[in-house]
Every structure is written in structure tokens, then in C-alpha cells.
Amino acid sequence: MNKKMTAKVIRTIVVQAVLIIITITVVGGAVITHQKYKNTPDPDSTTSSQDSQSSSEVTDTQSTSSSSMSQQSSEPDDTTSSTQPPVDSDKYPYAYAGFMPEITDVNVDLSKFIVNGKYSLPKNYKPTLAEAVKGTDVMLDYRVAPYYQAMYDAAKADGITLTPVSGYRSYERQTNNFENRIAQNMKAGLDRKEATIKAATVIMVPGSSEHNAGLAMDICSLSESFENSKEFEWLSKNAANYGFILRYPKDAKSREITGVVYEPWHYRFVGIDTAKDIKAKGVTLEEYLGLA
16 A cells, blocks of 8 residues: 555656646756847847937937028028018019019100109118108208199199198108008918019009109098098199109009009199190000000
């Protein structure tokens, strides 16, 4: 009985020992395999790491290059904001919106002096100025001011006061007014190009206003209702006698030619003979000069 128990115990011990040996062998192999796997670089991880490092180096290089370029040049690049388009110094500042006026000849007789959307003053042009009416501080080109004073005095004798509202305006002031209008349009949701085009329907682009040349006067009012006033009636009859014309007439043909809305208050000096001739022919200055 004891011998049988002893044999049975021995077999059990042997079996357990074998199982332990198998278990140790399997676990050990797994550990070794895992250790080898752990020490072997993952191909995907390596690619990702290398790519990340390369990207970082490229970014740093580009940043350094961009920084150097920005220090070397203040010219805008392709990343310029849409709110401030690139400006070509050889072009008109508002060329991006389609405005490309020619520089007008400022040395011609005042009767042939043309300033409009197609013909712009040189940016540095500034006329010699004089008060349009003494004591008002409203200025005109010195060659024009005496004619306005004479017209003012004649109207005054008839009980009419031709109050000078706006005469000469500098290029800088015109630019400021125009840019303010652009900004308003952009706040309303337009991009800069659209905002500039719309602004030009209300304010002449800088350099293209007769006010910048000191040749025009806004008289008494800036409202279309001025056409119903006694002052407008007097001007319609007498302005040409002093060398002034209604620059932007009401009829559709004239508006198409000048590109400007009806302005019954805006009078331009062209000289007495030319003013009378234009009035008699019923044409715009552009038509009279063959520029329509």
C-alpha cells in the first residue's frame, strides 16, 4: 500500500515538474521575444519621426528665409491680406480696382485742362491758390479766383449770395475721403476691390477731381434740390459770362459721358469764351474737347 502511494506521488511530482519546465520555457521565450521586439524600431514610427523632423527643419528654414526677406524688402508678397492689395509703384494706386487714368497735361490753357476718371493729376500737383471770395478761406487756383469773385459780386448786386462751399481740395484730403468711403463699404461686407469701385460712384478717385486742381467750386449746397433755388436759376443764366459751366448736367447722355451723377452745385472754370460756347452747344466738356 505504501509502495503504491509512493509510486503515485513520484509520478505526480514528475508530471508537475515537467509542467513547470514547459511553463518556464514558454514564458521565457515570450519574454525574450518581447524584449527583441521592444528594441527593434517600428517602421511607421521611424517614418513619422523622420517626417516630423524634416517638416520642422523646413518650417524653420522657411521662417528664417521669410524673416530675412521681410528685413530686406517691405514689398508685399503673395500672402498680402485681401483688405490691402499689393501696390505696384509704377501703377495708379487704385489700379487693382480697374482705375488706370492717364496723367493729364497740366501745362495747357485752362479751357483745355481735363481732369476726370480717365485723366488724373500728377500726385505732386498743387496749384497756386487764392481766396475765391475775400474773407472766406475757400480757395481756388489763383487764375480762377478773380472770376469767381467777380461772379459773386455780380450776383450779390442782384440780391443773390453764391456762397462758396468747397473749392480746392488737396490730393491728400481727397485720398483720405476716398479711403474712408472704402472702409465704410468694407464694413458693409464688400471686399476691397468692390468697396473701391463703389466708393468711386460717390467720390472721385484721388487726383481725378477738379477740386484737386482748384478749378471747380461747389456753390451754396450739396443737394440736388439746389436746382430749385434762385441761386441756381441765376447761375444757369449768368455763370458762363464769368467763365463757369455746370460740369455735371442732369440728362442721361451727359451722365454717361462724364461718369458722374447730376450735381447742380458743381461749377467748373473753363474761361469765358469756352463757357459760352459750351453752353450754346449744350455739350459736356469731354464732348467739347473731343474726349467723349
